[in-house]
Amino acid sequence: MYSLYAKTKENLKHATYAGQSICNPASAVLAHLFFDNRPALKKIRRAIKLIRLTPRYSCRDELTGDTYIWHCDRDDQTRLALGIGRELASDRKLSTCYIPAIKEDAYKSLDWSAMYTALKIVRTCKQPVVERFYIFSALCYTIKHMKAIERYGITERITSLVSYNSANIPECFLVSACRQRGIRTYSLQHGLYHRYRNESPIDIINYENVTAQTLLVWSEFCRAEIDAFHRDRGQAADFEIQVAGYINPPHQQPVAIERSSSAGPHILCLLPGKRYVADSVKLLSELAELPENYQLTIRLHPLLAGNAALIEALPARATLDDSSTLTQTLATQRYDLAVGFNTTSLFEVTLFGVPCAVYRAPSLNLETQALPAFTNAGELITLLRSTVDVSMLADYLLGASLFRYREITHAGH
Numbered sequence: 267m268y269s270l271y272a273k274t275k276e277n278l279k280h281a282t283y284a285g286q287s288i289c290n291p292a293s294a295v296l297a298h299l300f301f302d303n304r305p306a307l308k309k310i311r312r313a314i315k316l317i318r319l320t321p322r323y324s325c326r327d328e329l330t331g332d333t334y335i336w337h338c339d340r341d342d343q344t345r346l347a348l349g350i351g352r353e354l355a356s357d358r359k360l361s362t363c364y365i366p367a368i369k370e371d372a373y374k375s376l377d378w379s380a381m382y383t384a385l386k387i388v389r390t391c392k393q394p395v396v397e398r399f400y401i402f403s404a405l406c407y408t409i410k411h412m413k414a415i416e417r418y419g420i421t422e423r424i425t426s427l428v429s430y431n432s433a434n435i436p437e438c439f440l441v442s443a444c445r446q447r448g449i450r451t452y453s454l455q456h457g458l459y460h461r462y463r464n465e466s467p468i469d470i471i472n473y474e475n476v477t478a479q480t481l482l483v484w485s486e487f488c489r490a491e492i493d494a495f496h497r498d499r500g501q502a503a504d505f506e507i508q509v510a511g512y513i514n515p516p517h518q519q520p521v522a523i524e525r526s527s528s529a530g531p532h533i534l535c536l537l538p539g540k541r542y543v544a545d546s547v548k549l550l551s552e553l554a555e556l557p558e559n560y561q562l563t564i565r566l567h568p569l570l571a572g573n574a575a576l577i578e579a580l581p582a583r584a585t586l587d588d589s590s591t592l593t594q595t596l597a598t599q600r601y602d603l604a605v606g607f608n609t610t611s612l613f614e615v616t617l618f619g620v621p622c623a624v625y626r627a628p629s630l631n632l633e634t635q636a637l638p639a640f641t642n643a644g645e646l647i648t649l650l651r652s653t654v655d656v657s658m659l660a661d662y663l664l665g666a667s668l669f670r671y672r673e674i675t676h677a678g679h
Contacts, residue, residue, distance in 0.1 A: 268466030511668025530559030
């Protein structure tokens with residue numbers, strides 16, 4: 267689907283409304299249509315609904331001065347968004363505003379002028395009829411956002427804008443409008459940003475479709491990966507990148523838990539999301555081959571709690587972790603190594619002094635040359651005998667020793 271998304275975005279690169287580019291925000295809408303795996307009829311119905319929806323911006327009175335906006339659908343991401351918001355507001359007045367999902371803050375109304383403008387743009391896109399209908403839908407909805415922002419004078423009251431994720435809906439519309447009005451705009455990183463091998467998931471838009479002027483990334487590793495992504499495609503990113511450090515540094519180290527001298531190594535297994543269930547089962551099978559005195563704790567992805575295939579594949583001696591956060595998991599037990607693949611949590615353990623190793627799953631989407639990695643239980647046992655500079659790894663991947671968000675976003679005041 268990424269190739270379709272990229273082709274369509276290229277066709278929309280000159281799309282404008284009232285002198286403003288609408289390519290990136292419209293592309294964010296299209297990403298959610300193109301990457302939707304539901305039947306075509308349901309996707310078409312979704313596109314029809316977008317044509318009829320008109321945004322309210324009910325929170326517009328909160329959007330004043332230096333502003334931070336965010337939207338999250340998951341509890342763990344919500345905690346992260348609120349946490350960085352508190353940090354940004356700790357030394358200045360900052361308006362913090364939750365941006366509702368596109369269906370939650372809208373009313374049904376057709377806008378004929380928006381439809382006419384969208385139709386003129388769509389006529390320049392030489393794509394199949396259904397794809398052009400999706401483009402028409404995304405353009406209509408984007409134009410109505412821009413009209414609402416202008417009608418309510420929102421950009422006239424904002425002096426700077428920090429977005430939790432300016433590359434995605436629903437934040438992208440306001441960020442794009444503010445940037446094109448010369449307002450300083452920033453976007454945050456909320457997962458490990460890297461080039462993907464073996465797949466091109468929707469996550470790519472997080473660093474490909476940035477609407478803010480500046481993307482604040484965790485580390486030099488992430489900056490290099492984003493630069494390489496654009497270079498590989500013969501593109502130049504249309505935004506700046508600044509390294510700001512890890513977005514959610516732990517406020518305290520986990521409690522050191524003593525354990526019996528006869529106990530073997532304690533391994534924490536961190537499993538990824540639903541696209542990778544089959545390979546997660548393979549990893550659990552490898553862990554089952556470890557010596558009997560090895561302790562195993564398995565932490566499932568938040569969206570896969572209770573997944574039948576994973577529960578059935580759990581090694582007999584494994585313990586299923588049910589802590590609400592990774593910090594709680596690490597505070598209640600001492601671990602010698604964390605293992606997993608395709609999940610940011612695997613690298614976040616290094617913030618707590620726990621080394622990590624990447625499972626070379628068939629679906630592994632990260633290059634591992636500079637990282638400890640294994641394919642089977644035997645290689646994992648060998649890794650456990652080696653010494654790793656955990657703090658260096660945490661700095662390299664996550665920017666663990668930096669926290670420059672207040673400094674960067676407050677510059678110019």
